[in-house]
Amino acid sequence: MMAVVLAVLVLVALPAAPDEVRAVDTPNDDGGSITVMWTLSADDAALSAYEVVRVAEDGDEEVVAVLPAGVSRCVDEGMPDGRAFRYRVNAVLGDTLRATSALSEPAVSRAQWFNTRRVNVLVALLLFGALILYFIGTARKGKKLFIRRIAGLDAVEEAVGRATEMGRPILYVPGLAAISQISTIASLNILSEIAKKTATYASDLLVPNRDPIVYTVASEMVKEAYAEVGRPDVFRKESVFFVSEDQFAFAAAVNGIMVREKPATICLIGMFWAESLILAETGATTGAIQIAGTDQISQLPFFVTACDYTLIGEELYAASAYLARDPLLLGSLKGQDWGKLVILLILVVGSGLLLVSGVKGLEFFRAIYEFFSVA
Amino acid sequence: MKQALPRLLCLVAGVVMIVQFFVPHGVSETLFSESLRWVRIISAFALILGVRSIIAHHGTRVRRRTAGWVYSAVTLTAMVVSTFIGLFVGKDANTPSLLASGAQTPIPLHMQLLYENIMAPLGATMFSILAFYMASAAYRAFRARNKEATLLLVAAFIVMIGMVPIGAAIWTKFPDVAQWLLNVPNMAAKRGIWFGIALGMIATSLKIILGIERGWLGGGRG
Helix, strand or coil, rough: CHHHHHHHHHHHHHHCEEEEEEEEEEECEEECCCEEEECCCHHHHHHCCCEEEEEEEEEEEEEEEEEECCEEEEEEECCCCCEEEEEEEEEEEECEEECCCCCCCCCEEEEEEEHHHHHHHHHHHHHHHHHHHHHHHHHHHHCCCCCCCCCHHHHHHHHHHHHHHHCCCCCCCCCCCCCCCHHHHHHHHHHHHHHHHHHHHHCCEEEEEHHHHHHHHHHHHHHHHHHCCCCHHCCCHHHHHCCCCHHHHHHHHHHHHHHHHHHHHHEEECCCHHHHHHHHHHHHHHHCCEEEEEEEHHHHHHHHHCCEEEEECCCHHHHHHHHHHHHHHHHHHHHHHHHHHHHHHHHHHHHHHHHHHHCCCCHHHHHHHHCCCCC | CCCCHHHHHHHHHHHHHHHHHHHHCCHHHHHHHHHHHHHHHHHHHHHHHHHHHHHHHHHHHHCCCCCHHHHHHHHHHHHHHHHHHHHHHHCCCCCCCCCCCCCCCCCCCCCCHHHHHHHEEEEEEHHHHHHHHHHHHHHHCCCCCCCHHHHHHHHHHHHHHCHHHHHHHCCHHHHHHHHHHHHHHHHHHHHHHHHHHHHHHHHHHHHHHHCCCCCCHHCCCC
């Protein structure tokens, strides 16, 4: 009789068990994890914790997570792929009282071959790529494309001419980043165009480098540029040189070159960090024309302040096409502009969708909005 | 052929890395980390070319006694001494070297000592110069020569005063106004630039992968 009374008391004291326990392979991962979800217990507010229990095919059980009340999701990681597991969630009240849910359906973890959360990136990439290729095709057919003037790039010709007249060198610093940075590649493309001009005018060109690979590529590019305009004889191998991989050692060396060689023109184009102002201010004290360009937003104010011309962000990437005046490359610039227009439209439409999704009954607009958020 | 093979390699590598971005499978992750290892290995080999460049560049300056050749001599000496210490004396007090196979180096002079007592103070000195350059650049930027410069001056004044305790003491709203300037107009401009940069990067990458931009091969465009 006593035992029955105790059992009834325990049953009365037990919290409601979590419901609808579901286990699924975690999407968009490289395997080894299963996501478990459940509906919170009706007594969630009173619970001390939820225990997530993994049950293997052979019946082995293991508590894989103990989570606070209010949590209804858990990712079980470090699992073997290809094996089925079921899950159960216990609602724990105090230290001992446990209400156990029903077992979930079995779930198997697997590695995925496509990240569905990046579909939007793929769509944007394809759209943008198509725009660029379309405008390149248009340019190839001979259609004249309007490109706005970029003062900093128009000044390059003048700067090279000035250096020739003054009999002083042009100092070109292709940034401090490695070749893997796209801004470095963009800078080297500009260097190639400037090298053609210095070769034509037989001006001196100095290219100090911080990265050994960038040095190797820059050296070859300058050499080829001189050959392309028919002046391989003017190319001096020592004009492109490696300085140091240390940031401030490099800055000190370039400052020394500026002070000793007194270049007529200084180009600081590529990726720069804390040394940007040290270089630009030293250059300004030598009286050289300074053309800077970077996609490092935090360094832009320093360049704008200390240099005569600054290529801001995307202008750095437009520069080689602008200088070369190659119709195919100019076509890609037009594609970039249309890309910006598409982004602008998406911003307006996305803001509108987010606003509208707040209205009761129109929540589905939020799903369209969320398509644009990047994982 | 001289350009065709590098272009083909570039195309394949570019497409593979784009595909890799969309594939979460372990194979893709391994490919990515392996390619990063390759970059590091190639960098190590390129450093040999860098050292050769230093020797050739400064050696020529010393030989020809061009202006400032003494600095080149100092550079070459420093390079030889630090290479010798790194190879034959040791990286730090506890790391064996070619000369000392035991735990302790025979000479209490090692790379770490050189780094801590020469490189670090020199680097710090260069970095500290930045403060003075900032003052001179700020002076130049904040002269109210035209409307834009005046606007910059006023905005900078509000942001600076809003960031120090005295700003709030003068007017309690200064920190809020400063934060608004940073969060709204400043952030809007930054995001505008970021969009341009992102599109520029994609366009440049596509041009290189598709072989339209061949400046990196030493010129010539298709």
